[in-house]
Amino acid sequence: MSDVERRVRPDKATLANAVAERFLAVVTEAVEKRGVAHVVLTGGSMGTAFLEALGRSPNEVPWASLHLWWGDERFLPEGDGERNVTQARNALLDNLTVAPAGVHVMAASDGAAAGDVAAGASAYAAELDEAFGDALLQGEVPAFDVVMLGMGPDTHVASLFPGHEQTRAHAVSVASVTNSPKPPPERITMTFPTLNSAREVWLMVAGEDKRDAVRAASGSDDRVAHPACGVHGQVATVWWLDEAAAG
Ligand SMILES: O=C1O[C@H](COP(=O)(O)O)[C@@H](O)[C@H](O)[C@H]1O
Numbered sequence: 001m002s003d004v005e006r007r008v009r010p011d012k013a014t015l016a017n018a019v020a021e022r023f024l025a026v027v028t029e030a031v032e033k034r035g036v037a038h039v040v041l042t043g044g045s046m047g048t049a050f051l052e053a054l055g056r057s058p059n060e061v062p063w064a065s066l067h068l069w070w071g072d073e074r075f076l077p078e079g080d081g082e083r084n085v086t087q088a089r090n091a092l093l094d095n096l097t098v099a100p101a102g103v104h105v106m107a108a109s110d111g112a113a114a115g116d117v118a119a120g121a122s123a124y125a126a127e128l129d130e131a132f133g134d135a136l137l138q139g140e141v142p143a144f145d146v147v148m149l150g151m152g153p154d155t156h157v158a159s160l161f162p163g164h165e166q167t168r169a170h171a172v173s174v175a176s177v178t179n180s181p182k183p184p185p186e187r188i189t190m191t192f193p194t195l196n197s198a199r200e201v202w203l204m205v206a207g208e209d210k211r212d213a214v215r216a217a218s219g220s221d222d223r224v225a226h227p228a229c230g231v232h233g234q235v236a237t238v239w240w241l242d243e244a245a246a247g
Pocket residue numbers: 042043044045046047072073074084149150151152153157158159182
């Protein structure tokens with residue numbers, strides 16, 4: 001487990017550009033070394049800002065060797081504007097001229113899971129299992145090259161909310177949520193062991209409204225109370241902050 005490194009940029013736009021630049025370097029190196037890259041995207045304000053920044057030079061990204069996963073999803077109908085994947089499609093994916101090697105979307109409420117959020121979580125766990133096998137939960141090999149996360153003002157990451165049972169999950173790679181304090185109540189989320197199976201974990205946070213959360217999570221080692229402090233890459237853990245969030 002790696003120590004946290006903080007990288008601070010003046011503002012959100014500069015931060016998104018810096019993350020996009022580093023992302024390009026990381027996936028390019030992964031594809032050169034291993035022939036494939038697996039990345040976990042996030043929704044939310046910084047996730048979208050990052051994708052928009054990446055979209056300014058999309059042709060540099062080795063899309064044909066890139067698998068895209070999501071750390072969490074809102075369990076809503078396909079195409080709903082609140083779904084993380086819809087936001088990613090609008091921000092970048094729909095404009096690509098080269099299809100990614102894999103786009104691994106979490107279940108929609110009106111899809112095969114038929115309104116059953118637990119079934120949606122199980123389906124994603126099965127998809128991960130097919131790609132990575134047991135290694136994922138056992139942390140034997142880094143599964144993902146990079147996991148990208150935003151953070152809420154309550155220090156939640158993905159859909160792991162303070163005090164919620166999903167923060168204690170260790171035997172499942174993906175969990176369902178039925179009582180999210182942030183709408184919508186039903187969500188699907190990767191658990192800590194899955195997020196932490198990455199080579200690099202990046203937490204991307206911008207804005208003064210997140211400053212207290214950054215401070216609280218930085219000073220904590222209780223991932224149930226402050227989920228953001230519980231995500232660590234096997235090689236690197238980077239907190240990408242703008243000055244307003246860093247304080
Ligand atoms: O609900 C969610 O919130 C977090 C943070 O979003 P933000 O808009 O406050 O930056 C996000 O990372 C997560 O993926 C999303 O489902």
